[in-house]
Amino acid sequence: MKYIIILGDGMADWPIGEFGGKTILQNARKPYMDMLARRGRTGMFKTVPDGFAPGSEVANMSVLGYDVTESFEGRGVLEAANIGVDIKPGQMGMRCNIICIENGLIKNHSAGHITTPEADLIIKALERELGTDMVHFYTGIQYRHLLVVDGGRKELLCTPPHDVPGQPFRELMVKPLVSDAAPTAQLLNDLILRSQEILAAHPVNLKRISEGRDPANSIWPWSPGYRPQMSPINQLYPSIRSSSVISAVDLVKGIGHYAGMRVIDVEGATGLFDTNYENKAKAAIEALRTDDFVYLHVEAPDEAGHEGNFILKNRTVEDLDSRLIGPIYEEVSKWEEPVAIAVLPDHFTPCAHRTHTSEAVPFLIYAPGLEPDSVNAFDEESCSKGGYGTVEGSEFANIFFSLK
16 A cells, blocks of 8 residues: 645635635535545644644644644744754744735735745845844745754744734744743844844845735744654554655655755745646655655645635645646556545635634545445545544654555
8 A cells, every 4th residue: 555645734714705605625616626525535624723823734743643742843844844954952043034024014035925026135134234143044945944053942932924814013023931041032123123124135135026916025034843753654654664745845745854854845836726646646646655654744725724715725725626626536546456546625725714724624534445425525624534433643644654
């Protein structure tokens, strides 16, 4: 048996009035997801343990079967692994968004979906102007970057910028949770304010403003942590000898790195609605020819949810079904060796809320010979009646990787 998990980031949603009270998954045309649900078994998965914020970092680690209470160390350090930055003992790493602030309010978390080449010029300028022996900035992808602080403390209250569009930034700046972390919080807040002075006149931003686009006029550091301790996934699950991960985002690639998975870069993978689904499908099929397990992550529904754009999110789900799940199923169903397929989101990103929430998400598992349950469609309501019930922790991965 081979295994593939296809994860549509944030594609679970709440009922939408414009869709007649249906959710995205109920409204979208998705014949392959519904067929796999009908021929397989379904359930709900509490991917975010109590006490954790509903972030993709926590949820994706849970999907892979990791105990986040033991192994989670923040988002930035996971992304660091994929961009080649080794977080050393004594260092604290953080995700460092470059964001757009307008009239003192956080307009968006992505600086208007800035491109990586533009962002690289900005991050290099910040490293020149603000970098020290203690502080370093590293370029990631698009708006997602890395800040490393030697001797930094992680006991900080940091607000993810995608959680607070339209809110005053000053009220949301970093706060220490213990007295020893106060110097780190002060340092980070000083960097935020100084970055705004530097970026106001940066040529990239002047050009973006002249073209009517949002400027990247502030940094926003969050999700602090130290180097994570994760066992390779093949030590957790004997059925997996080799594995690979396909994603457009550093976070998921970084999780794959620490899990001992092969990281596959795909041409045209953007993390947005215009991602190259066809190339990702081809890459997944080729990886399954040699690897026992492929983790295929698609960011597009989550980004549409953060924008509150339910029409675009509906389109991303339909594209995920027709341009990625369909071709993969049609190919692997011809193979002599059976392939188990799981489809799920990592968390809800409701368009009405524009950020993540922590409800249990729907999932389906299909494998040749697996006895179906009575569910005929893949959506939040249908899967709540599925044969697996509600699972949490490592239960999902244990079920999936035990299929023979």
